[in-house]
Structures are given as structure tokens and as C-alpha cells.
Amino acid sequence: MTSVKNALEARQNKEYVSALTELLFQLADDDFILAFRGSEWLGLAPHIEEDVAFSSITQNMMGHAFMYYQLLEQLGEGTVDELAHERSGKKRKNAIMLEKVNGLGTYLQSPKFDWAFTVVRHYFYDVNKKIKLDCLQDCSYEPLKHAAINIRKEQYYHLVHWETWFKQLVKAGGEAKTRMMVAVEKVWNEFDDVLSLGPRGEVMANYQLIDREDVIRQTFMNTIGDVFENLELGPLPKLKEMKKSGRIGEHTEDLEKALATLTEVYKKEPSSSW
Amino acid sequence: MDAPLKEQITNALKAVTDPEIPVVSVIDLGMIEGISVEGTKATVQVLPTFVGCPALELIRKKIKDAVEKVRGIDYAEVIFIYNPPWTSDRITEMGRKRLKEFGIAPPPKLLEKEKEWSVDCPYCGSSYTLMENVFGPTACRSIFYCKHCKNPFEAMKPVFLN
Ligand SMILES: [Zn+2]
Numbered sequence: 001m002t003s004v005k006n007a008l009e010a011r012q013n014k015e016y017v018s019a020l021t022e023l024l025f026q027l028a029d030d031d032f033i034l035a036f037r038g039s040e041w042l043g044l045a046p047h048i049e050e051d052v053a054f055s056s057i058t059q060n061m062m063g064h065a066f067m068y069y070q071l072l073e074q075l076g077e078g079t080v081d082e083l084a085h086e087r088s089g090k091k092r093k094n095a096i097m098l099e100k101v102n103g104l105g106t107y108l109q110s111p112k113f114d115w116a117f118t119v120v121r122h123y124f125y126d127v128n129k130k131i132k133l134d135c136l137q138d139c140s141y142e143p144l145k146h147a148a149i150n151i152r153k154e155q156y157y158h159l160v161h162w163e164t165w166f167k168q169l170v171k172a173g174g175e176a177k178t179r180m181m182v183a184v185e186k187v188w189n190e191f192d193d194v195l196s197l198g199p200r201g202e203v204m205a206n207y208q209l210i211d212r213e214d215v216i217r218q219t220f221m222n223t224i225g226d227v228f229e230n231l232e233l234g235p236l237p238k239l240k241e242m243k244k245s246g247r248i249g250e251h252t253e254d255l256e257k258a259l260a261t262l263t264e265v266y267k268k269e270p271s272s273s274w
Numbered sequence: 275m276d277a278p279l280k281e282q283i284t285n286a287l288k289a290v291t292d293p294e295i296p297v298v299s300v301i302d303l304g305m306i307e308g309i310s311v312e313g314t315k316a317t318v319q320v321l322p323t324f325v326g327c328p329a330l331e332l333i334r335k336k337i338k339d340a341v342e343k344v345r346g347i348d349y350a351e352v353i354f355i356y357n358p359p360w361t362s363d364r365i366t367e368m369g370r371k372r373l374k375e376f377g378i379a380p381p382p383k384l385l386e387k388e389k390e391w392s393v394d395c396p397y398c399g400s401s402y403t404l405m406e407n408v409f410g411p412t413a414c415r416s417i418f419y420c421k422h423c424k425n426p427f428e429a430m431k432p433v434f435l436n
Contacts, residue, residue, distance in 0.1 A: 062326060147325070150325050
């Protein structure tokens with residue numbers, strides 16, 4: 001597979017461009033919705049330094065989503081704003097785990113968000129995001145390859161951040177550890193489609209857009225498995241099969257509500273830059 | 275190719291700063307990758323310091339305005355490119371000096387072996403410092419603490435290819 005230099009070249013091959021856009025939607029929508037969940041924590045993080053750090057991470061992640069939407073815009077999929085704000089749930093390709101609410105209540109009404117859940121979800125997500133970004137360093141689509149190189153510079157810090165939280169809370173023992181283990185189970189139960197590349201994963205791999213899904217999964221399991229071993233959490237449980245997959249546009253009510261909130265803000269001020 | 279004109283554009287860009295670090299020009303930040311001139315049209319290739327940085331559009335406008343003020347240029351196009359990737363070691367010596375004067379430590383350099391950052395306190399010069407929060411008030415800054423003079427201080431966040 002020779003490298004594809006730009007959108008014009010990509011569009012010469014229908015099958016290529018369709019696998020590429022599929023991958024970009026997954027990458028963009030994953031970062032976008034999890035960044036939205038992150039933004040709901042603003043002012044509610046455990047302490048002020050965390051508030052600063054978390055909002056910075058969230059802003060970076062929005063930037064990453066923006067970058068992927070920009071690549072989609074170049075491929076003729078619509079403008080960045082339309083892609084981010086005007087697509088219905090059915091068209092979203094993010095994994096279901098990433099759209100789940102942060103906990104009880106809402107941002108405005110007595111939020112009782114679950115910090116352990118947030119730490120585990122972000123940590124596992126970033127471990128996998130790093131693995132994908134590593135693969136994308138060899139992506140046949142050059143604009144995506146260069147985007148990934150740039151995104152990885154920033155994501156490095158996100159991963160360090162969540163890894164620190166994860167390890168510290170688990171090592172703290174007591175209630176912290178208990179809550180973390182509950183969160184691990186909750187995240188693990190519905191993590192399968194985060195690791196999925198969807199029905200066109202094989203085409204993506206054939207065109208050297210990204211590594212094969214089973215390779216990515218194996219790397220992920222090995223990485224998390226090592227972490228579990230080091231923290232003496234026992235062997236890694238098997239991932240559960242899920243009834244639905246975000247990769248084919250199947251979602252939960254949590255996403256619909258999130259999109260309604262997002263659209264409300266957007267419709268009030270469509271020109272506001274983000 | 276009009277060499278003096280390119281030089282004039284470079285000089286004009288020395289007055290353009292990132293709104294988040296008002297003392298260092300886009301030239302000294304190492305953000306300008308290329309300048310080309312065709313007739314009265316200039317094209318400037320810019321490397322964003324952070325992906326999706328909210329200040330990008332502002333920077334685009336500032337660069338465009340500055341270049342279009344150069345005599346002989348009617349129109350300037352600003353293109354953001356992502357290859358090569360921007361890293362914090364693109365900041366020039368002059369840029370590092372200006373940052374220090376402004377009270378922000380220049381981005382630390384990675385000590386390969388220890389995988390630790392080495393950064394000197396901008397107040398007392400001690401290297402007995404600690405990274406307290408890699409995420410500072412803006413995307414490009416981190417918060418450090420000087421164990422010698424006991425002051426917290428900001429440093430440009432180190433950005434490298436890992
Ligand atoms: Zn000091």
C-alpha cells in the first residue's frame with residue numbers, strides 16, 4: 001500500500017475512502033463524547049489542581065476531535081460544526097461506554113458524579129487511544145498520520161495523568177480501592193466496543209489505515225494485564241460480549257440526552273468557536 | 275524569488291505573538307515553517323503548538339494582518355500544517371531568554387536516562403525543582419515548584435515526540 005497524500009487522492013478509491021471515513025468517525029466521536037463528559041466535571045473535580053488539569057485535558061481532547069472532524073470535512077463529509085453538533089445519535093460511531101453519564105444527577109441539578117468511574121474510564125480509554133495512535137504513525141493516509149503524531153504529543157500527558165490517579169487510588173486501599181474495583185467492573189462490563197473497529201475493521205487493516213483489531217486488542221489486554229499484575233489485582237477478567245455496539249450507531253439514552261444538551265448550546269450560539 | 279521581501283515578512287512576524295505568551299514572537303516560538311512570495315501574494319506556513327488550540331484563529335488573523343502591512347504584499351494566506359510536528363525544542367534561544375524575563379521558565383529538556391524533567395527556577399536559578407502539575411492555566415504551560423526558594427512558578431510545557 002503506497003501512501004495517500006490528500007483527500008483528493010483518497011477519493012479516487014471508493015472502498016478506501018469509505019473505510020477511512022469510518023475510522024475517522026470512530027476516532028472523532030470517541031474523543032468528542034468523552035470530552036463532553038469531562039467538561040461536565042468543570043468545578044466539581046476533587047480539588048482545584050485537578051480541576052485545572054482535567055479541564056486542560058478536556059480542551060485538548062476537544063481539539064483532537066476537532067482535528068479528526070477537519071479531516072472528514074476535507075473528505076467532503078460536511079463542515080466541522082455540522083459533524084460535531086448536528087449529527088443524530090444513529091450517525092455517531094463512538095463506543096457506548098464513553099457516552100455514559102458521569103454518575104447521578106446532572107451538571108446543573110445536584111450532581112453526584114462518580115470520580116472512581118471517571119478515572120477508570122479515562123484511564124482505560126487513554127491506554128487504548130495510545131495504542132491506536134501508535135498504529136496510526138504508520139497510517140497510509142498521510143494527513144491522518146500527521147494528525148496522530150501531533151495528537152500523541154499531547155495525549156502522552158493525559159495517559160500519565162490518569163495512570164497516576166488509577167494507581168494511587170487502588171494502592172490507597174480501604175474505601176478508595178473498594179470504589180475503584182466497583183468502577184473497574186462497571187467499565188469492564190461494557191468496554192468491548194471501545195476496542196472494536198466495527199464491521200469495516202478488516203478493510204481498514206487491509207488498506208494499512210490502522211492495525212488489525214485483534215492485534216490492538218491483544219496489545220490492550222497485555223498492557224492492562226501488566227497493570228493488574230503489578231497492583232496485585234489478580235488475573236484480568238474476560239471482556240463481556242455486548243448486545244449493542246456504538247460502532248454501528250447503536251446507543252443509549254445517555255447519548256441522546258448529551259446530544260440534546262450539546263445542540264442546545266450550539267443552537268443558541270452557532271457561531272461560537274470551540 | 276524576492277529575498278528582501280521575505281526578510282521583511284520575517285521581520286514583521288517578529289512582532290506577532292501568541293496571545294497566551296505575549297512576549298515571544300511566532301518566529302521565536304518556532305511556529306513559522308515556511309514563507310513564500312509570488313508577485314504580491316505571500317503564503318505563510320504555520321505549525322500550531324497545540325492541536326485545536328483555541329487561539330489559532332486569532333493567530334491566523336494576526337499573522338495575516340502583519341504580513342499584509344509589508345510593502346509589496348497585497349494578500350497573505352496563512353496555512354496551518356502538521357508536518358513537521360511542532361515541539362518545544364523549536365523555541366529559539368532568544369525565545370527562551372524572553373520567556374525567562376517574562377517570569378515563565380523555558381520548556382525543560384528531557385534528561386533521557388532518568389526520564390525526568392530538568393528545569394531551572396526563573397526566580398533563583400536553582401534546579402532543585404519539581405513538576406507540580408503538568409497542566410497549567412493554559413494548554414502550553416505547566417506548574418512547577420522551586421524547593422530552594424519555595425516559590426511556585428510556571429514553565430512552558432515540554433512537548434516532544436514520544
Ligand atoms: Zn527558586
